[in-house]
Amino acid sequence: MSELRASNAIAVVGAGASFEAGMPLADQLAPMVWHTLDQHLEVRSRTAAALGVLDNHGKALIGDSQGRIATAFGCIADDRAARRFFQRTFVALDESRRSAYSAAHDALARLIHSGHIEFVVALNWDTLLETAYVARYGTDLNRVTERLTKPHGDASYPESDWVLPHEHGRVPDELISKVRTFADVRPRVLLVVGYSERDEEVVERLIDPVAARWRVYRIAPSAVGEGAIRSTASVALCALADQLAPIPEIAGWTYQTFANQRGIAAAIKGERLTARDVEACPRLPQTVRARRNLDLVHYSVISGPPGCGKSITLFQVANDLRRTGREVLLLTQPVQSAESALAAAARSPCPKVLVIDDAQLVDATLVQRVKELASRDVGVLVAVTDQSASDPHHIRISNVEAVQCLTDDFLKRRDEILEIVSQLDDQVSDRYLSTRIEDRIHEASAAETPWEFTFALRGSWRTAGAELRILRDLDRADVLLLAIAVSQITQLDSAVDQGWLDGIGTLLGQDRTWVQSSFSSAKFVHFANAT
Numbered sequence: 076m077s078e079l080r081a082s083n084a085i086a087v088v089g090a091g092a093s094f095e096a097g098m099p100l101a102d103q104l105a106p107m108v109w110h111t112l113d114q115h116l117e118v119r120s121r122t123a124a125a126l127g128v129l130d131n132h133g134k135a136l137i138g139d140s141q142g143r144i145a146t147a148f149g150c151i152a153d154d155r156a157a158r159r160f161f162q163r164t165f166v167a168l169d170e171s172r173r174s175a176y177s178a179a180h181d182a183l184a185r186l187i188h189s190g191h192i193e194f195v196v197a198l199n200w201d202t203l204l205e206t207a208y209v210a211r212y213g214t215d216l217n218r219v220t221e222r223l224t225k226p227h228g229d230a231s232y233p234e235s236d237w238v239l240p241h242e243h244g245r246v247p248d249e250l251i252s253k254v255r256t257f258a259d260v261r262p263r264v265l266l267v268v269g270y271s272e273r274d275e276e277v278v279e280r281l282i283d284p285v286a287a288r289w290r291v292y293r294i295a296p297s298a299v300g301e302g303a304i305r306s307t308a309s310v311a312l313c314a315l316a317d318q319l320a321p322i323p324e325i326a327g328w329t330y331q332t333f334a335n336q337r338g339i340a341a342a343i344k345g346e347r348l349t350a351r352d353v354e355a356c357p358r359l360p361q362t363v364r365a366r367r368n369l370d371l372v373h374y375s376v377i378s379g380p381p382g383c384g385k386s387i388t389l390f391q392v393a394n395d396l397r398r399t400g401r402e403v404l405l406l407t408q409p410v411q412s413a414e415s416a417l418a419a420a421a422r423s424p425c426p427k428v429l430v431i432d433d434a435q436l437v438d439a440t441l442v443q444r445v446k447e448l449a450s451r452d453v454g455v456l457v458a459v460t461d462q463s464a465s466d467p468h469h470i471r472i473s474n475v476e477a478v479q480c481l482t483d484d485f486l487k488r489r490d491e492i493l494e495i496v497s498q499l500d501d502q503v504s505d506r507y508l509s510t511r512i513e514d515r516i517h518e519a520s521a522a523e524t525p526w527e528f529t530f531a532l533r534g535s536w537r538t539a540g541a542e543l544r545i546l547r548d549l550d551r552a553d554v555l556l557l558a559i560a561v562s563q564i565t566q567l568d569s570a571v572d573q574g575w576l577d578g579i580g581t582l583l584g585q586d587r588t589w590v591q592s593s594f595s596s597a598k599f600v601h602f603a604n605a606t
Contacts, residue, residue: 078264078290079264079266079292079315079319080191080318080319082261082262082263082264082290083192083193083263083264084191084193084263084264084265084266085192085193085194085195085196085254085257085263085264085265085266086183086192086194086195086196086265086267086268087195087198087265087266087267087268087270087277087281087282088195088196088197088198088204088268088269088270089198089199089267089268089269089270089271090198090199090269090270091268091269091271091295091296091308092179092183092199092268092269092308093177093179093180093199093201093203093269094269095179095307095308095309096175096176096179096180096201096203097172097175098168098169098172098199098201098203099168101240102141102240104144104240105137105138105139105144107161107164107165107168108137108144108147108151108161109132109133109134109136110164111133111151111160111161111164112133112136112137112147112151112157113133114157114160115151115154115156115157115160117154118150118151118154118157119133122136122137122146122147122150123136125146125150126143126146133147144240144241145240145241148239148240148241148242151239152239152241152242158236158239159234161239162200162228162230162233162234162237163233165230166230166233169200169201169202169230170230172201172203173201173202173203173206174206176203176204176206176207176210177203177308177309178309178312178313179268179269179307179309179312179313180206180207181210181211181316182309182312182315182316183204183268183312183316184204184207184208184211184212184216185211185316185320185322185324186312186315186316186319186320187208187216187222187223188208188211188212188324188425189319189320189324191315191319193222193257193263194222194223194224194253194254194257195222195223196225196226196250196254196281197224197225198225198227198244198270198274198277199225199227200225200227200228200229200230200237201230202230202231204216204223205223205231209332210332210334211330211332212330212332212402212425213330213331213332213333213334213397213402213403214397214400214401214402214425215400218400218425219400219424219425219426221253224250224253226238226244226245226246226247226250227245243275243276244274244275244276244277245276246276246277246281250281251280251281254281254285258285258288258289262288262289262290264289264290264291264292265282265285265289265290265291265292266291266292266294267282267291267292267293267295268294268295268308268311268312269294269295269308270295271295286301292304294306294311294312325404325416325418326408326415327406327407327408327409327415328404328406328407328408328415328416328429329404329405329407330402330403330404330405331350331390331393331397331403331405332350333350333351333353333390333394333397333403334351335351336351336352336353336354336355337351337352337355338355338495339355339356339488339491339492339495340495341355342355342387342529343492343495343496343499343532343533344529345526345529345530345533347386348384348386348390349390350390350393350394350403350405352387352390353387353390353391353394356384356387356391357480357481357483357484358388358391358480359384359388359472359476359477359480360476360480361377361388361470361471361472362391362392362395364470365389365392365456365470366392366395366396368470369396369428369456372449373449373451373453373454373455374446374454374455374456374457375392375455375456375457375470376434376457376459376468376469377389377456377457377458377459377469377470377471377472378458378459378469378470378471378472379460379461379471379472379473379474380460380461380474380524381460381524382474382524382525382526382527383473383477383524383525384477384525385458385459385460386432386433386458388458388472389456389457389458390430390432392456393428393456396454397428400426401425401426401427401428401454402425402426402428403428403430404416404428404429404430405430405431406429406430406431406432406437406445409436409437409438409441413444413445413447413448416429416445416448416453426451426452426453426454427452427453427454428453428454428456429445429448429453429456430456430457431445431455431456431457431458432458433458433459433460434457434458434459435459435460435461445457474523474524474525477524478520478522478523478525478528479520481520481528481529482516482517482519482520482528485516485532486513486516489512489513489516492512493505493512496512496515496532496533496534497512499533499534500515500533500534502534503515503534515532516532518531519531519532
């Protein structure tokens with residue numbers, strides 16, 4: 076571990092690293108071979124002739140015999156259509172497994188991101204490592220610089236010619252040149268993970284020349300040779316990652332991947348909008364201006380009154396930049412200083428966007444110091460609740476403009492909006508004598524803020540009143556809800572903590588049990604989120 080910390084590593088990763096995630100080893104591909112032969116009868120017939128036996132179903136023809144499977148692979152490789160079919164069959168397996176990548180892949184992603192592993196040669200076809208990296212950091216592993224190469228084939232490119240198990244390994248000259256460049260600059264550690272080293276081409280051209288000059292560590296349950304670590308890839312790599320790339324990687328900041336996107340129903344129900352809502356929500360014109368500011372001066376401040384759409388605009392702009400290869404980090408613990416972000420920006424080669432939502436709740440000095448980090452490789456996005464329009468440098472969101480944008484967008488999506496609103500208010504439908512969704516949208520367009528727009532859209536106080544009456548019956552839980560709402564209005568969306576809630580309970584002549592009982596109501600949680 077100390078040598079890896081001091082020297083960094085080049086990693087050679089074999090199929091063993093993916094075995095825990097359900098991917099087959101080379102000698103477990105027989106069912107895919109049977110399937111390919113049964114879908115290409117001429118290839119199967121040639122395979123039978125090469126074996127000197129009568130043609131039969133793929134399973135009966137070759138079974139699990141490694142010799143017969145090698146013969147079948149030879150016939151498959153010679154037929155372009157059969158070869159592509161086999162590769163696409165593996166791609167289908169990869170697609171079903173990639174979301175269940177193993178702890179080993181996540182640990183590798185962390186070590187790559189931290190720079191402790193500078194370059195990976197993956198001899199697998201699967202995309203589990205790439206998926207793990209995107210899931211943790213939201214960006215492509217090779218977006219900025221090549222940190223992963225797959226000389227034997229890649230499930231992301233099923234139309235290219237992969238190295239099949241019966242063929243000798245492939246070590247392109249450009250790969251040898253890249254590794255030699257690393258070696259010429261300074262020594263690293265060679266980390267061999269889940270690879271048996273049975274392929275002479277790979278061993279002689281890639282591993283042996285490096286092993287002659289560098290320290291080598293081999294991770295596998297049956298590892299032998301220099302630096303043998305007899306362990307599964309997950310156990311060993313997780314231990315390394317926990318020591319060298321602990322979580323959180325940047326104190327006070329969280330990576331935003333924009334995964335698990337929600338539909339527009341969350342916005343219509345009045346829930347707080349987050350990075351999960353960027354795809355469903357309409358885009359305000361201010362997104363263009365904010366992006367232009369980032370291009371010119373590398374930071375942008377979005378301001379406006381509560382409920383106007385600042386947060387979703389902030390996240391939409393951040394997601395646009397993520398798609399260009401930037402990592403997006405959200406400030407989650409304001410007590411942390413800007414130095415952590417600066418240190419991370421200097422360590423990682425990937426350009427970043429630092430995001431501060433609800434900046435009115437953050438120390439102004441910290442916000443200013445983060446803004447001063449803005450550069451070509453570090454963008455800064457800030458959203459602040461501001462009732463005034465005094466700062467000409469802010470990109471201010473107009474409530475009127477935002478409401479009009481929602482009106483136009485929802486009218487274009489009338490069927491989608493109708494399906495949601497009709498479940499919240501049974502008076503809205505396409506039935507005779509019911510309220511038409513177009514009429515409800517036009518009625519809501521008279522609202523002064525986007526939040527009031529969605530409130531009116533879902534039935535306003537008619538539907539809310541029924542739910543509030545339920546809270547009133549729950550030992551006056553509606554009183555606690557009112558106190559939270561007043562706090563939100565007077566404190567510019569400031570969050571309330573348990574101490575504040577207990578204090579309100581005391582003022583109302585209630586104890587903590589009453590507070591907790593009120594929060595246990597699903598109706599209460601819905602209204603509290605809406606406020």
